[in-house]
Amino acid sequence: MVVSVILPVYNGSRTLIGTIEEVKKFSKKFPNFEFIFVNDGSTDNSLRILHSHLIFPKTRNIKLISYSKNKGKGYAIKKGVLASKGNYICFMDSDLAYSLDYLHELVESLKEYDVVLGSRNLAEKENKKRIKLNRQIPGIIYNKISRILLNHPYLDTQAGIKGFRSSAARKLFAQQKIKRFAFDTELIFLSLKYNFKIKEMPIIVSRPETYNSSTVNIMKDSIVMFFSLLKIKYSELAKKYEK
Secondary structure, three states, X not given: OOEEEEXXXXXXXXXXXXXXXXXXXXXXXXXXXXXXXXXXOXXXXXXXXXXXXXXXXXXXXXXXXXXXXXXXXXHHHHHHHHHOOOOEEEEEOOOOOOOOOHHHHHHHHHOOOOEEEEEOHHHHHHHHHHOOHHHHHHHXXXXXXXXXXXXXOOOOOOOOEEEEEHHHHHHHHHXXXXXXXXXXXXXXXXXXXXXXXXXXXXXXXXXXXHHHOOOOOHHHXXXXXXXXXXXXXXXXXXXXXOO
C-alpha cells in the first residue's frame, strides 16, 4: 500500500528546511509514504531550498514539482494528485502546522471512508488556545456562509489536512473549478454530491507560532473565497459538475 502526501509550497522559505528534514525522517521510517512537494511559483528562496535539499542529493520517496507562475493552492494540489501513485492521497500544509503523525490516522480512516477531513472544530477547546482570534473569526464567518450557500454540515472546511482514496481524489480533482483557497469547500461539496463516504477527524494545531504567522492575507483572501463560493453555486446551478 502506497500513501501519497502532497505538500504545496508558496513562499515558504522561513519554515521549509525544517519541514524537509521532518519529511525525510518520516519517509525513512515509513517507506510506503511518498511525498510530493509542489512549488507554486514561489518568489522567495523556496525553490532554491527545495533543489538543494531534495535534488542534490537525490532523496528517496520524495518528489518535486515546480512551475514559475503562482496559480493557487488548489491548482498545486491537483498537480500533485495527477503525479501521485498512492492508493490513498493526502495533502498537508507545508509549514507542518499539523503534525505528520496525523497521516497514520488519516490512512486508518481511509480504509473505511472515501474522504477524511481534518477538523479543528472537533478539537475546539485546544485550538482556541493556540489560534489567534483574528484568524478564528474570518473562518467562522466563512464557514457559516458556505454552509448556507452550499448546504453542507461541516464546521471546518479549510483545515490544511485532508485525505482521499485514490479513486475519489481523481474524480473530485477532475471536476475542480476553484484554483485558490476555497478549493477545499468545493471538494467537500462535490464529495457530498457524489455520495462519497466522509469522516471528520479532530486535529490540533501543533505549531501555533507558524500557523498564526501564515502568509495568508486574511481580508483579501476572505473576499476572494466568498466569490469562489458564488462560483461553486453557479457551477452547480449551471450543471457544470458531472455526476
